[in-house]
Amino acid sequence: MNKVLMSGNNIIAEAAIRAGCRFYAGYPITPQNELTEYMAEHMRRADAGVFIQSESEIAAINMIAGASAAGVRVMTSSSSPGISLKQEGISSMAACELPGIIVNIMRGGPGLGNILPAQGDYFQATRGGGHGDYRTIVYGPGTCQELADLTMDAFDLADKYRTPVMILADGMMGQMMEPVIFKKPKPRQYSEKFMLRGAGTGKSKFIRGLLLDPIDSEEHNWKLARKYDVITKNETLHEEHNIEDAQLVIVAYGTAARIAKGAIKRLRDQGMKVGLFRPITLWPFPELKLRALSAKIKNFLVFEMSTGQMLDDVRLALQGYANIEFHGRPGGAVPTPAELANVIARLCDKND
């Protein structure tokens, strides 16, 4: 398989089509327009592929819910304000146990904010976003290669657990081009019994999220909770970089983690032992892996392009066993590795 140079947005779309996505609905918004555009052009080369530019983000999420119920692999994408609009639909898909992929190429917020890269949607993505007791699996890819690999994996996980999966990247990941190799997707494993394809002569099937009986509803909530426990146990992913001898560990994901790697290189050149812990699944958060590090590492710095959201998960993971500092640049400001290195150098001085 040859390497190709593609933008993050195009990579997600191409990986989705290769993974067997056959229904995409979306509404344009910067900085993810190229994803929708790529789908418009390339979905037709897929057998029975459907592309719809919907009349709104809300329509798009409900269209993919419908197509998912009918049994095809589905995707929608948007950027921050558009993802807010989709929340009712995501909650509904979680309730109905419908697999589907939602891509959020985050921009500066709150409100309409701006079109620059930011990480302000972490809470929304990892806490459920919509109403009710549910979770979505959330991937926070850090390279264009991961965008390709995790997009394919997202479809498999969505089917395996019958739940919506979110890919949480930002404007920089969406716009940036890097060489990528597309892996061979796994064959789909999804039982026909979950698909609504007309009862024919068989028993009619029913998919619904409205459960008026409180006992039924409670049972359904616990069933979902048990599923989320299994996901938490089995599906966390993270990367450790230069951890072995580290005296301080940066916790960062996505674009922020890339910047952190640049900062670490500078700091190590100056003799400062700094490492990186990069969650790849943001929900489930790799809590136990991070806590294990606190046995030998006592200083952590959470670095996000927000005012501090993943910071909460790091606090919950470390449970007071280590010191936690924070550096954030919200609203579309992209810090440089040099800036982060300076922040950390000052911290190291303080800790000495």
Added chain:
Amino acid sequence: MIVKTIFSGFGGQGVLMMGVSLANSAMNKGYHVTYLPAYGAEMRGGTANCTVALGDEEIASPVASEPNYLIVMNAPSLFSFQNRVTSEGVIFLNSSIIKDRPNRKDVKVFCIPCTDIAQELGNSRVANIIMMGAFIKKSGVVSPDIYLKSLESIMGSKKKSLAEVNRKAFATGFDYVKE
């Protein structure tokens, strides 16, 4: 080794194409590479820019706070970016359009009248490829062969004659800057 380059100019001068072609060449040479365009609410006649980072190690940030090379195709770009260039860095400027010169003494400057040369070649749209010829020769980040092959593969199915025009433009820019 990581080398970062910023390309900047008017929308329509093929500035993003310069970056994409370099990024593809770097990939074909086996380098790690990132390409990052400025995106968003741009308008006709406004400025466009992109950043290419390439090297033999993993590239952390695709942003260039201190680029090694700066290619400016119009005057506003020179003013925007000249102070970002690292000390001992190199600026390539389109002297057909830019009358000013960088006010820094710690950078090397190559003035290439690429718009004029393009018009002499009979196609004003190849000014960017002429500039790339000069850039590839002086920077040496990839070989001319790899660059031209990569350029042709990006242009793909477009007219064959275009490849010839680009080759000629590239050679002219390459030869314009002396050893």
